[in-house]
Amino acid sequence: MTSPDVTFTEATAEMATAYYGCQPPYSFKGYVALHEGRPIGVGGVFFSGDRPVAFSDMKDEMRPMLKAKARAVRVLETLIRSFKVPVYAVAAESTSVGLLTKLGFTDTHQKASAGPVMMREPT
Numbered sequence: 001m002t003s004p005d006v007t008f009t010e011a012t013a014e015m016a017t018a019y020y021g022c023q024p025p026y027s028f029k030g031y032v033a034l035h036e037g038r039p040i041g042v043g044g045v046f047f048s049g050d051r052p053v054a055f056s057d058m059k060d061e062m063r064p065m066l067k068a069k070a071r072a073v074r075v076l077e078t079l080i081r082s083f084k085v086p087v088y089a090v091a092a093e094s095t096s097v098g099l100l101t102k103l104g105f106t107d108t109h110q111k112a113s114a115g116p117v118m119m120r121e122p123t
Contacts, residue, residue, distance in 0.1 A: 005035060006068040008032070008033055008034070008072065010030075011042060011044060016042060019059075029045055029046075029079070031072075042056070043075075045087065048088075054080050086121055087122075088108075090114050092115045096115065097115075106119060
């Protein structure tokens, strides 16, 4: 499915609340995918203690939008590369390990409740 009408913009507290239906459990720097003015995806980096953690989430309607998902990955990759310290991520979906590996993350051999913890060293 093509998705020329999906746009990406810096996330605001209002957009994050609109996406999640309530205030997110943490503040973050990131982006929101908008389709017809509605948030259908969100991703970015939040801090857990002193560790930056990359994350992404999408509504079911975004899942078949392959071009939009590819653009979302590029937007998030640029954000992740801006960090001068290791960035962590939890591979919560079955396809996450492969995608994170392509983005330069390696397995830390630690497990979180949602899946394996991966890390990307700064470049």
